[in-house]
Amino acid sequence: MVHTFKCLDRFFAIDVESGSVFEIDELTKELIDCDNSPLDISKGVFSVYSQEEIKEAREEVKSLIERNVLFSPEPEHKPPVYSGVVKALCLNISHNCSLRCEYCFADGGSYSGERMNMSKEVALKAIDFLVARSGSRRNLEVDFFGGEPLLNMDVVKETVKYARSIEGRHGKNFRFTITTNAYALSDEDIEFFNKEMYNVVLSIDGRKDVHNRVRKTAGGQDSFDKIVENALRFRKSRGDKQYYIRGTFTSFNKDFATDALYLNDLGFDQISLEPVVLPQSHRLAISEQDVPQLVEQYEILAKEYIERRKTEKWFNFFHFMIDVSGGPCESKRLVGCGAGNEYLAISPDGKIYPCHQFDGKPDYVIGNVLTGEFDDRLPKIFASANLTTKPECMKCWAKYYCSGGCSANSVNFCGDIHKPYTITCSLMKKRVECAIAIKAIEAAQQEK
Numbered sequence: 001m002v003h004t005f006k007c008l009d010r011f012f013a014i015d016v017e018s019g020s021v022f023e024i025d026e027l028t029k030e031l032i033d034c035d036n037s038p039l040d041i042s043k044g045v046f047s048v049y050s051q052e053e054i055k056e057a058r059e060e061v062k063s064l065i066e067r068n069v070l071f072s073p074e075p076e077h078k079p080p081v082y083s084g085v086v087k088a089l090c091l092n093i094s095h096n097c098s099l100r101c102e103y104c105f106a107d108g109g110s111y112s113g114e115r116m117n118m119s120k121e122v123a124l125k126a127i128d129f130l131v132a133r134s135g136s137r138r139n140l141e142v143d144f145f146g147g148e149p150l151l152n153m154d155v156v157k158e159t160v161k162y163a164r165s166i167e168g169r170h171g172k173n174f175r176f177t178i179t180t181n182a183y184a185l186s187d188e189d190i191e192f193f194n195k196e197m198y199n200v201v202l203s204i205d206g207r208k209d210v211h212n213r214v215r216k217t218a219g220g221q222d223s224f225d226k227i228v229e230n231a232l233r234f235r236k237s238r239g240d241k242q243y244y245i246r247g248t249f250t251s252f253n254k255d256f257a258t259d260a261l262y263l264n265d266l267g268f269d270q271i272s273l274e275p276v277v278l279p280q281s282h283r284l285a286i287s288e289q290d291v292p293q294l295v296e297q298y299e300i301l302a303k304e305y306i307e308r309r310k311t312e313k314w315f316n317f318f319h320f321m322i323d324v325s326g327g328p329c330e331s332k333r334l335v336g337c338g339a340g341n342e343y344l345a346i347s348p349d350g351k352i353y354p355c356h357q358f359d360g361k362p363d364y365v366i367g368n369v370l371t372g373e374f375d376d377r378l379p380k381i382f383a384s385a386n387l388t389t390k391p392e393c394m395k396c397w398a399k400y401y402c403s404g405g406c407s408a409n410s411v412n413f414c415g416d417i418h419k420p421y422t423i424t425c426s427l428m429k430k431r432v433e434c435a436i437a438i439k440a441i442e443a444a445q446q447e448k
Contacts, residue, residue, distance in 0.1 A: 002071055003397035004029045007437040008302060014436070016397050018072040021324050022064075023440045027057050032070070080334055082341065082383035084376065086133035087140060090345040090356045091126055093118045093156055094147035098183045099223055102214040103250055103276045103284050106147065111347070111360035117152040118348035123159040125369040126346045131170050138171060141198075144178040145345075145356050153189060160196050177201065179246070181215075183223055185230040190237055199242040202231045206247050206259020206273070213252060214284065232267055244270035244318060250284035251276075254293050257301035264308065264315045272318030275427055277409055286423060295430045302434040306441055322401070322435040339407050340366075340382025354382055357408035382407060385417045393420055398429045 001016040004024070011029045013022045024032070027049050049057075064070035096115040100108045127142070134140055142163070144156050156178070163174045175198040182202045193200050204227060205211040212222040231245070245268045249256035256273050263271050275294070278285040286294070298319075305317055337343060340354030347359050350370035358364040367374035385407060387393050393404045405428070409421040 001074070001397055002032055004032050005433050007299065007433045008306075008441065010437060010440065012433070012436055012440065013070070014397060015070050015072055016400065017074050018069050019324075019400070020064075020069040020072075021436055021440075022070075025057075027053060028061060031057055031061050077334060077388050079388045080383060080386050082376070082380045083135070084133065084379070085135040085137060086130060086342055086344055087137050087338070088142070088343040089126055089130050090143045090145050090343070091118065091123060091159070092146060092345060092347050092356055092359055093123070093144050093149045093159075094152040095348050096151050097146060097148040097181070098151065098218055099148070099181050100216055100218055100220075102216075103248060103278055103282070105277075105357060106359070108218075110147075113360050116348045118155055118346075120155050120158050122346070122348065122350045122370060123155050124162050125350065127159060127163050127166070129346075129352075129369045131166065131172060134172065139173050139175060141175050141177070144176065146179070148181055148183075149178050150180055150184045150189060153192075157192065175199075179203070181223070182227045182230045182234065183217070185234060187233075190234050193234070194237060194239075194241065199244075200234070200238070201244060201246045202227075202234065204228065204231060204245050204247055204263060205249070206253065206256065207262050210253045210259055211247075214248075214250065228266060235268060242270075244272050244316075247271075247273045248276050249273050250278075251286055251290065252284060254286075254290055255297060256294070257297045257304070260301055260317060261304060261308075264313055269315040270318075271315055275424060277406075277413065277421070277424065279413075288423060288426075291423060291426045294427055298427070298430045298434050302438055306438060309442070310445075319431040320435045320438050322432065322439070324436060324439055334386045334388060334403060337403075337406075340385075341379050344379075354378060355408060357412070381417070385410075390418050390420065396420075396425070396429075398425075398432050401432045402428045 003014045003016065005012055006029075011024045011026055013024050013029065013032055014020070031054075061070065092111070094117045095110050095113065096117065097108055130140055130142070142159075149156055160176055167174050176196055177199040178193065178197050179201040180203070205215060208224045211224045215223050217223050235243070245263050247259060247263065249259065253259055260271055260273050275286055276284055280287060301317065302320065305315075305320060308315060343355060344366065345353045345356040345359055346369060347353065350368045352366040352368060352374065353359050353361070353364050354366065364378065366378050385404070387399055387404050390404050393399050402425070405420045405424060407417050409424060410417050410419055413421050
């Protein structure tokens with residue numbers, strides 16, 4: 001399978017199975033697209049080329065095919081086997097939040113249940129659970145999530161302290177991340193984050209009016225000014241350690257490229273903007289009709305992205321960061337994030353879920369870290385939901401870049417863990433195309 005496309009006024013080809021990426025001309029693109037079809041070179045685009053040009057391009061395409069880097073055969077995939085090993089946990093450290101974001105999948109942080117914080121007992125049991133389930137794996141990841149983790153910082157600190165105290169004797173290395181709205185971020189919190197957090201994710205949606213429209217405080221007040229002030233103070237102290245600003249775009253800001261660039265103008269250089277995922281009846285939902293405009297926004301952003309990265313406004317955009325020369329191993333490409341299998345979530349009452357987006361759903365309780373219960377039937381189902389069991393995904397050129405997409409989206413919006421959520425599929429494909437085009441253009445610039 002080969003995918004050809006035009007992006008940023010250039011032409012490219014991706015050989016899906018080998019992972020080869022080529023920058024090509026328009027003639028070569030048309031020849032590749034017609035490779036397995038009868039070709040009348042006197043018609044259409046081919047009429048503007050000489051017979052010699054066509055012959056030369058054909059020979060080049062033929063050479064690439066013979067070298068197995070174009071139209072390379074699909075290998076026989078060995079389906080991943082459920083091992084029971086867990087490498088990462090999301091601790092929903094608080095089922096409460098200082099904000100009431102209109103699009104929040106967690107119902108304002110409560111996950112449609114009681115507003116509560118995780119106890120120290122549950123948190124430490126979760127760490128013990130991860131160590132016990134991690135097998136021979138050394139590097140373990142723990143993400144403090146919510147709700148809003150800042151509402152339960154004492155337990156966050158106790159959890160980190162405990163994990164650090166046991167990692168040596170168990171031969172483990174913990175990497176902690178935290179996701180926060182930064183509304184109540186203090187200097188003490190910042191100091192702790194810089195010492196202990198491998199990565200910090202701060203939520204800002206972009207322009208002031210965009211952010212304030214959907215990210216109000218629990219009391220209904222605007223949150224932008226306070227959050228940006230705190231986030232910039234954090235950024236100044238963070239140095240070269242990992243962080244990023246994570247925003248959400250909705251039907252209200254389909255011109256999201258402007259929001260990404262605005263965040264960069266504020267002084268942030270690690271940025272991600274994600275499409276909201278909501279029922280189509282919701283006023284903020286993105287529809288199939290919105291996709292062409294959103295696709296155009298990615299290309300608008302990509303053009304400015306390239307220019308800014310040559311100046312003092314250099315920044316990374318999360319979805320344009322693709323490693324075309326290496327990337328994950330085959331098993332990772334087949335299974336994606338590992339939700340429900342290698343990655344699990346723990347709620348404040350100790351319940352174990354496939355990921356944070358399933359928290360509060362009774363049908364998706366796997367066990368409980370307090371009681372030691374663990375039913376592996378659900379993890380086995382999630383482990384089996386890989387590319388090899390998703391027929392629609394296996395026919396897609398972008399399958400090894402998204403690994404079948406988000407299981408929660410498939411379940412919540414398609415009713416089947418094996419069916420992809422097509423809106424995010426369309427946006428994912430455009431992001432990959434932009435990322436590849438950016439890589440090629442920047443590589444060419446460096447050679448000059």
